[in-house]
Ligand SMILES: Nc1nc2c(c(=O)[nH]1)N[C@@H](CN(C=O)c1ccc(C(=O)N[C@@H](CCC(=O)O)C(=O)O)cc1)CN2
């Protein structure tokens with residue numbers, strides 16, 4: 001892969017796509033050495049406004065629907081395994097270098113993770129909390145509740161590599177967000193603060209992941225520990 005080879009990104013979303021929008025805006029500057037392009041946006045939710053953002057930006061998109069698998073296959077574990085295997089095929093068809101989970105609200109099973117690892121495609125995720133804290137869905141709401149209960153005085157945002165254990169992959173970057181009363185008593189205020197940090201962190205984290213990927217491919221040891 002020569003230094004001029006573009007870095008190809010696939011972005012997985014489930015919602016409004018404000019983090020996708022940050023990546024689209026930053027596309028020309030995502031890597032100082034490798035022209036980067038978002039080759040596809042895939043959502044697990046049909047109503048995700050991020051699909052509109054992708055279309056408006058001229059980026060190919062797809063809706064990958066779990067419900068249709070659940071109707072055809074039982075138990076649910078079989079449906080999820082088939083869904084994830086087909087999602088991997090859908091992603092790999094575009095030959096991406098990196099997959100970015102930008103508010104992707106689906107736990108990825110080995111049926112997805114294994115084919116991508118075998119293809120050398122790394123996956124990163126935006127977690128709206130710090131490492132080891134509030135893993136899983138609804139992290140912001142849980143952090144706010146912990147703050148209001150006096151259990152924490154700060155939360156944060158992390159960009160990390162994706163492994164099977166949810167939100168426990170190697171961190172790429174973390175940004176701490178100090179919390180204070182009374183401003184952050186209002187969860188909407190806190191969410192806005194966290195989202196602002198997310199939009200910067202997802203761009204910087206993606207940039208770092210691209211640089212690490214090229215360094216690894218050029219023989220330097222920056223491969224993430226699994
Ligand atoms: N194997 C992994 N999959 C995912 C990771 C990861 O690190 N490893 N990161 C998540 C993103 N995420 C939090 O950052 C997250 C998203 C969704 C869920 C979750 O519980 N999803 C439920 C459905 C919830 C819903 O539809 O509202 C589910 O999949 O059953 C947990 C964590 C992306 N995936």
Ligand SMILES: NCC(=O)N[C@@H]1O[C@H](COP(=O)([O-])[O-])[C@@H](O)[C@H]1O
Pocket residue numbers: 013014015016017018019020050102103104105126127128136137138139140195198
């Ligand atoms: N577990 C991951 C997670 O909960 N991510 C959350 O999804 C939102 C997506 O927003 P967006 O669709 O506007 O980018 C993000 O704000 C983030 O807090």
